[in-house]
Amino acid sequence: MKSKKAEAVIPEQEKGSQMDVVEERVASDEIAAKKCFELASDRLLAVNSWGEISGMSAFVLFDAGGSKVARKAEKGDYIRIDIPGPEPSSGAGYDWVKIEEIVSQNKADEQFLAMRVRPAEFPLSDEGVAAHFLQDEATSTFLIRRKGAIITAEEHGRNELPNISEGKLLDRGRNLIVGLAAKFGLSYPQWKMLVKGLLDGYSA
Template sequence: MKAKQIPGVPWQHSGAYHDTESIKKIVASDLLAQKFEILKERFFSINHWKDYCGKGSADFRLFDSGGSYIERIPQKGDFMRIDIPGPGDIEAKGYDWVEIVLVDDHCSDDELERYLICCRPSKIPGSNTDHIAHFYSRESSSTFVISRGHDFIKTAVYGRNEIPNYKKTGFWGRIRNFLISTGGYTRITKMQWKSYTDGLLDF
């Protein structure tokens, strides 16, 4: 199978990928609009994603470009600090970091409304190092999407070009990232993303 080509999602060129999607069918248009408003509020409340997705899911926190914790709608140039169950980046005190590189609201032909947040592995915001605090390289991406059609609402995460980070990290980071890439950790992260997409739609 090939990676889906989704508008706004980076193209798959190399490495691993995943398409994780959850769909809830709702026929009544007024109920559909109501549920999507709830979904939008959840989607843009990054600091509360874990509340919707269960105790076993990753914990996300939103930070600005200077490294300060913030409670607001995410913007391009913000950062997410991720605490995924399991070993984290040693130099980042056990966390992984991504930068928000795109926030978009363009719809495709079969959508009435859509919102997208695209992230790439990054350094710790505010730091003066080029150390990428993530087990994937900077070329990798994760794109979070919610959308509303005529009779459905949908949540999705699309991972693209997932290549282990062996360059922009320290010695222990390279060992950790090697173990992750060879130890079946991708299956665990796939389960994490499915918990996320299902959890946002659990009303």
């Protein structure tokens, strides 16, 4: 089987802003590193716990039918995000993303788990408009990887532009404010706390 590359899951940057947040740990040996990778991967897929890890926004996992679920994330699921500040009228007052890809690789000397999400419509809506402060060209790719005894947790944002061309006027104004705040780095602390939390307690 052809070897996959973690970077292949991260889209090319073409427009708007981008963000790269990385946290690293060095384990005492590869056995400890593999354990760290497995635990961090479990945390990445436990979306309902992200809010506790990051200490900021609340994240809740929903299945493709729009029902809240308490399990590991799967491709096709939705994530509801409760961002501090003004609430959008679309999305039932929340921002939403859809998990469009989950890819993993396990080799003796290298492992990774990647999950890519994209702004999406409220799953119970028929409007077909992204209920998120960013346009649906934007993506966030969350990545846990191990190479030898080094483990990293990462978030890579690509093509981030405020969602101001669709939806209600009040939502477009709110999206502009929140999107500009993200552009100027105010979302960086949240993702930094999340990727750090995915690895906390696992160094050896």
